[in-house]
Amino acid sequence: MIIDIHGHYTTAPKALETWRQRQIAGIKAPALKPYVSELVISDDELRETIENNQLKLMRERGSDLTIFSPRASFMAHHIGDFEVSATWASICNELCYRVSTLFPDYFVPAAMLPQSPGVAVETCIPELVKCVAQYGAVAVNLNPDPSGGHWTSPPLTDPYWYPLYERLVDYDIPAMIHVSTSCNPCFHTTGAHYINADTTVFMQLVQGNLFKDFPKLRFVIPHGGGAVPYHWGRYRGLALALDKPSLTEHVLGNVFFDTCVYHQPGIELLTKVIPTENILFASEMIGAVRGIDPDTGHHFDDTRRYIEATPLTATQKQQIYSDNARRVYPRLARALEKKRR
Amino acid sequence: MIIDIHGHYTTAPKALETWRQRQIAGIKAPALKPYVSELVISDDELRETIENNQLKLMRERGSDLTIFSPRASFMAHHIGDFEVSATWASICNELCYRVSTLFPDYFVPAAMLPQSPGVAVETCIPELVKCVAQYGAVAVNLNPDPSGGHWTSPPLTDPYWYPLYERLVDYDIPAMIHVSTSCNPCFHTTGAHYINADTTVFMQLVQGNLFKDFPKLRFVIPHGGGAVPYHWGRYRGLALALDKPSLTEHVLGNVFFDTCVYHQPGIELLTKVIPTENILFASEMIGAVRGIDPDTGHHFDDTRRYIEATPLTATQKQQIYSDNARRVYPRLARALEKKRR
Numbered sequence: 001m002i003i004d005i006h007g008h009y010t011t012a013p014k015a016l017e018t019w020r021q022r023q024i025a026g027i028k029a030p031a032l033k034p035y036v037s038e039l040v041i042s043d044d045e046l047r048e049t050i051e052n053n054q055l056k057l058m059r060e061r062g063s064d065l066t067i068f069s070p071r072a073s074f075m076a077h078h079i080g081d082f083e084v085s086a087t088w089a090s091i092c093n094e095l096c097y098r099v100s101t102l103f104p105d106y107f108v109p110a111a112m113l114p115q116s117p118g119v120a121v122e123t124c125i126p127e128l129v130k131c132v133a134q135y136g137a138v139a140v141n142l143n144p145d146p147s148g149g150h151w152t153s154p155p156l157t158d159p160y161w162y163p164l165y166e167r168l169v170d171y172d173i174p175a176m177i178h179v180s181t182s183c184n185p186c187f188h189t190t191g192a193h194y195i196n197a198d199t200t201v202f203m204q205l206v207q208g209n210l211f212k213d214f215p216k217l218r219f220v221i222p223h224g225g226g227a228v229p230y231h232w233g234r235y236r237g238l239a240l241a242l243d244k245p246s247l248t249e250h251v252l253g254n255v256f257f258d259t260c261v262y263h264q265p266g267i268e269l270l271t272k273v274i275p276t277e278n279i280l281f282a283s284e285m286i287g288a289v290r291g292i293d294p295d296t297g298h299h300f301d302d303t304r305r306y307i308e309a310t311p312l313t314a315t316q317k318q319q320i321y322s323d324n325a326r327r328v329y330p331r332l333a334r335a336l337e338k339k340r341r
Numbered sequence: 342m343i344i345d346i347h348g349h350y351t352t353a354p355k356a357l358e359t360w361r362q363r364q365i366a367g368i369k370a371p372a373l374k375p376y377v378s379e380l381v382i383s384d385d386e387l388r389e390t391i392e393n394n395q396l397k398l399m400r401e402r403g404s405d406l407t408i409f410s411p412r413a414s415f416m417a418h419h420i421g422d423f424e425v426s427a428t429w430a431s432i433c434n435e436l437c438y439r440v441s442t443l444f445p446d447y448f449v450p451a452a453m454l455p456q457s458p459g460v461a462v463e464t465c466i467p468e469l470v471k472c473v474a475q476y477g478a479v480a481v482n483l484n485p486d487p488s489g490g491h492w493t494s495p496p497l498t499d500p501y502w503y504p505l506y507e508r509l510v511d512y513d514i515p516a517m518i519h520v521s522t523s524c525n526p527c528f529h530t531t532g533a534h535y536i537n538a539d540t541t542v543f544m545q546l547v548q549g550n551l552f553k554d555f556p557k558l559r560f561v562i563p564h565g566g567g568a569v570p571y572h573w574g575r576y577r578g579l580a581l582a583l584d585k586p587s588l589t590e591h592v593l594g595n596v597f598f599d600t601c602v603y604h605q606p607g608i609e610l611l612t613k614v615i616p617t618e619n620i621l622f623a624s625e626m627i628g629a630v631r632g633i634d635p636d637t638g639h640h641f642d643d644t645r646r647y648i649e650a651t652p653l654t655a656t657q658k659q660q661i662y663s664d665n666a667r668r669v670y671p672r673l674a675r676a677l678e679k680k681r682r
Contacts, residue, residue, distance in 0.1 A: 191544035200529075300575070
């Protein structure tokens with residue numbers, strides 16, 4: 001079984017974006033604010049956007065199951081206040097949940113959180129509880145920079161975040177670290193902000209001692225861990241200089257990297273440098289890079305091809321494709337176990 | 342000949358830091374502001390800090406010449422106003438110049454600029470002119486984020502920066518893109534901010550068309566190009582999606598990566614993915630990562646070892662060690678030619 005742990009609903013019906021535009025317009029002009037009930041998307045519409053996109057590609061590329069969360073760039077936690085984020089998160093999470101009920105063999109939901117810059121993170125817990133308890137979410141996406149490229153929140157090692165971590169540990173679900181759209185013109189969203197965030201958070205974890213306080217907390221750092229595996233020597237050296245234990249001991253019990261690296265040499269470096277136990281298969285398909293590589297004739301984000309072409313053993317590939325995901329996402333493992341019975 | 346294009350004066354006599362602390366204290370309490378003349382560092386002191394550090398390691402590791410600029414983390418352009426930066430840049434540049442006159446066979450200066458957030462970049466030109474015309478500087482370090490981690494300046498493709506670029510093209514000198522200390526607690530200086538800046542600026546160049554306006558402008562992106570070579574597929578795909586020419590055509594005529602990547606697999610990826618013509622030997626020795634790798638018994642930043650261990654041909658190694666530097670830094674090439682006569 002091949003589990004893609006990093007899928008977003010990037011192909012939602014146009015009505016979602018239209019509703020969001022009205023919500024944004026309503027921030028400045030409350031008379032324009034739409035009701036949630038004005039957003040009507042039928043099951044057939046959901047089916048169509050999935051069958052012709054994600055599901056089609058999953059079948060073509062041979063992946064079996066996707067952990068599916070709202071479109072990352074649309075989270076845009078910097079827009080409006082907590083109320084705006086709460087309404088928006090609720091809508092987006094419900095859509096992913098509905099996709100998971102329409103295609104129960106193919107999609108399992110993960111939740112976005114209604115973060116808002118400067119607002120206590122406790123405010124996210126009711127949505128988290130609903131998504132896990134009612135929707136069966138197996139993970140959340142955690143935005144380390146809800147300001148959208150201004151980095152005004154404290155590092156993820158700060159006690160500011162602890163109330164959320166307590167709940168994640170209670171529920172035994174991991175958080176994928178994932179920023180959203182950059183509203184800082186210096187940072188291109190998918191070409192700089194995403195990758196920078198991955199690198200930034202990893203280094204916060206090296207600097208801090210978060211997993212002393214939360215030994216069972218688990219973070220997934222997407223996009224192949226940003227710059228980290230490429231600069232693994234730098235991080236090993238910095239951990240030494242900061243008088244930390246080895247990275248293996250200090251962070252690799254709790255931190256996992258996905259395989260959203262869109263060329264062969266990148267995947268080869270990742271799988272050579274990072275222990276196999278810490279690598280999770282993912283493509284983020286129909287995401288940042290949707291084109292076909294003219295050099296190979298295949299989609300850049302068809303990451304399975306790269307993994308297949310590595311010298312990893314069959315056992316290692318199975319760890320990356322499936323076993324590690326079941327370990328890091330135990331609620332997913334239990335859901336799969338239940339289905340089998 | 343082996344040219345290390347990325348060295349900073351990280352070992353300057355303690356008096357320099359003490360003077361800077363007094364200068365910083367003087368921002369709030371003008372009575373404490375020191376005179377420049379109060380900073381007295383003898384030639385013998387300079388000699389000692391170089392002979393026992395950079396020069397010793399250059400001899401041990403077998404590099405012949407270093408392009409030597411002020412300590413990057415000490416530039417701290419976010420501190421004080423333009424006047425503070427101008428005085429500080431002038432002092433630091435003069436020290437690197439003095440080192441180059443004391444050890445003319447081993448060090449060639451590159452200049453820091455007196456940048457200050459929100460100040461017109463034209464203000465940096467007098468210092469640049471002095472450093473090139475009087476000190477023989479062969480390059481400058483350009484900070485894309487003088488705010489120190491808040492990224493308040495426009496992208497490097499913005500006309501804000503053009504007056505500086507015009508001068509760089511006139512002088513035929515490259516700019517190394519190099520941020521300084523992060524004063525944003527989210528970003529560790531050498532573990533996140535440096536690497537993020539490299540990635541960020543590369544993506545700005547992919548998004549923009551800067552080299553249409555300045556076909557002869559050259560940027561060196563240090564630290565192995567941040568995350569870029571590891572995510573080369575992502576950048577190739579994003580260029581396609583943005584309707585840009587191939588990266589080779591769009592940026593690689595003007596952008597060069599150094600070899601400050603502190604482990605073997607990283608250097609192997611860099612040299613496999615990026616054309617040899619675009620790679621410049623560098624170590625940034627006695628910099629971010631000063632320790633010895635317990636796995637190899639060698640310094641993390643002894644990058645020559647990694648390059649030696651790649652399957653590159655002797656010709657390719659010579660390009661990386663020397664030929665490319667002469668091409669990218671023509672004033673260095675001319676200085677070396679002069680010495681030979």
